[in-house]
Amino acid sequence: MIAIIKYNAGNISSVQNALERLGYQSILTDDPEQILSAEKVIFPGVGEAGSTMKYLRQTGLDEVIRSIKNPMLGICLGLQLMCQHSEEGDTQCLGIFDEEVRKFTATKKVPHMGWNSFTQIEGPLFEGIQPEQDMYYVHSYFAEVGKDTIGTCEYIHPFSAAMHKDNFYATQFHPEKSADVGEQLLRNFLNL
Amino acid sequence: MLKKRIIPCLDIRDGRTVKGINFVDIRDAGDPIELAKSYVEQGADELVFLDITATVENRKTLVELVKKIAREINIPFTVGGGINSIEDVSRIITAGADKVSVNSAAVKNPQLIAEIAGQFGSQCAVVAIDTKFENGEWMVYVHGGRTPTPLKTMDWVKQVEALGAGEILLTSMNHDGTKGGFAIDITNRVSQTVNIPVIASGGAGQMVHFKEVFENTEASGGLAASIFHFGEIPIPTLKNYLQKEKIPVRCK
Numbered sequence: 001m002i003a004i005i006k007y008n009a010g011n012i013s014s015v016q017n018a019l020e021r022l023g024y025q026s027i028l029t030d031d032p033e034q035i036l037s038a039e040k041v042i043f044p045g046v047g048e049a050g051s052t053m054k055y056l057r058q059t060g061l062d063e064v065i066r067s068i069k070n071p072m073l074g075i076c077l078g079l080q081l082m083c084q085h086s087e088e089g090d091t092q093c094l095g096i097f098d099e100e101v102r103k104f105t106a107t108k109k110v111p112h113m114g115w116n117s118f119t120q121i122e123g124p125l126f127e128g129i130q131p132e133q134d135m136y137y138v139h140s141y142f143a144e145v146g147k148d149t150i151g152t153c154e155y156i157h158p159f160s161a162a163m164h165k166d167n168f169y170a171t172q173f174h175p176e177k178s179a180d181v182g183e184q185l186l187r188n189f190l191n192l
Numbered sequence: 193m194l195k196k197r198i199i200p201c202l203d204i205r206d207g208r209t210v211k212g213i214n215f216v217d218i219r220d221a222g223d224p225i226e227l228a229k230s231y232v233e234q235g236a237d238e239l240v241f242l243d244i245t246a247t248v249e250n251r252k253t254l255v256e257l258v259k260k261i262a263r264e265i266n267i268p269f270t271v272g273g274g275i276n277s278i279e280d281v282s283r284i285i286t287a288g289a290d291k292v293s294v295n296s297a298a299v300k301n302p303q304l305i306a307e308i309a310g311q312f313g314s315q316c317a318v319v320a321i322d323t324k325f326e327n328g329e330w331m332v333y334v335h336g337g338r339t340p341t342p343l344k345t346m347d348w349v350k351q352v353e354a355l356g357a358g359e360i361l362l363t364s365m366n367h368d369g370t371k372g373g374f375a376i377d378i379t380n381r382v383s384q385t386v387n388i389p390v391i392a393s394g395g396a397g398q399m400v401h402f403k404e405v406f407e408n409t410e411a412s413g414g415l416a417a418s419i420f421h422f423g424e425i426p427i428p429t430l431k432n433y434l435q436k437e438k439i440p441v442r443c444k
Contacts, residue, residue, distance in 0.1 A: 013286075013288050014262060014288060014290070017262050017288065018266060046312075047313055048313065106387050109388060109389050109412065110387060110388070111389075112194065113315065113359065113412070114195060114197050114237070114238075114389070114413070115194070115442040116193065116194045116195065134442040136267065139315075140314075155194055176266070177266065178266070179232065179266050182266065183266060
């Protein structure tokens with residue numbers, strides 16, 4: 001079973017729709033038992049860091065997420081919340097990854113919105129994907145490149161396009177909105 | 193490198209795709225879902241669905257259509273047309289749209305932009321602006337280009353950015369439907385002024401028009417309808433051309 005973590009975010013249905021197109025059933029849930037027993041967990045993210053972390057703490061979902069043992073994929077804000085700290089609302093995050101989340105300095109248009117390729121990718125999440133293939137991004141904050149980075153992208157600065165530590169994976173881009181290449185990445189995650 | 197986006201726009205009426213020529217005449221160009229899927233296969237970077245009669249007709253049809261689109265396509269899409277309140281926005285976002293675009297309602301109640309950004313994030317909040325050059329000034333029009341306002345376009349774009357808009361969809365009424373090229377002047381001024389992405393719209397008739405708008409303005413994307421609907425310019429042909437012309441585009 002695949003669990004999509006339900007919280008006070010906007011458009012979560014797009015992840016569920018994407019999984020359905022790939023032929024996978026999933027459940028949208030905030031039940032700790034369902035989340036912890038799921039074979040795969042997806043932590044989608046659309047929203048603001050401060051209010052989302054507050055919600056996750058109030059509901060105890062922060063502890064649940066940290067105790068997940070099966071593969072989990074955080075997407076967009078999901079990736080940022082898995083880091084130590086975000087400049088967005090000066091927010092203490094989940095601390096799964098050691099990296100910091102910063103705001104883009106606006107020397108170019110912010111948000112970084114649209115399709116961008118990679119400067120480097122590695123590991124099973126990117127099986128069958130080439131660095132010059134584009135993924136869809138929408139974000140104003142980014143995780144710096146660090147030891148947990150498994151994919152880098154460049155916009156204003158180099159930043160973490162994807163991260164990995166133990167059973168935790170995350171992408172800054174939206175694989176569920178990144179056409180066939182995004183579907184390939186989701187398939188790779190589901191096959192882990 | 194961040195790519196320039198090619199965005200087909202599907203004007204929707206009664207669940208079917210149509211395209212206004214200079215906002216007046218309308219020709220039928222097919223089923224929106226089939227057309228949308230075909231655009232995705234061709235390599236469209238994003239889609240815009242504009243419900244052109246939403247202000248007067250039943251909105252339930254649109255919500256159902258948005259749900260179907262969200263199930264079927266795997267790229268981002270924006271829904272606009274007749275969105276008047278935060279409740280309308282919520283219905284469309286919940287149905288699966290990635291962004292909503294507001295036009296007349298934002299002019300009438302600019303605070304709506306801040307409400308959308310606050311509740312769903314700036315990335316959801318697209319402000320569509322219909323602009324017309326008259327008496328030496330680019331002015332904002334509303335109600336599908338039928339009603340003039342006292343707003344100057346350059347003032348309005350700064351205001352919408354300050355209110356939290358995530359993107360501006362800028363349509364020049366002088367150019368829309370003419371196939372004579374995008375409005376380089378105003379697109380350049382707007383895209384230089386604001387720090388959020390600007391999508392150029394209105395006037396695309398040839399591939400060179402996309403090259404011109406990307407070379408001479410800071411536009412993040414180019415939007416067009418009829419040239420794509422009627423197969424006059426296939427998206428892969430356009431993208432191959434732009435790539436040869438050193439414009440960064442996503443090629444499948």
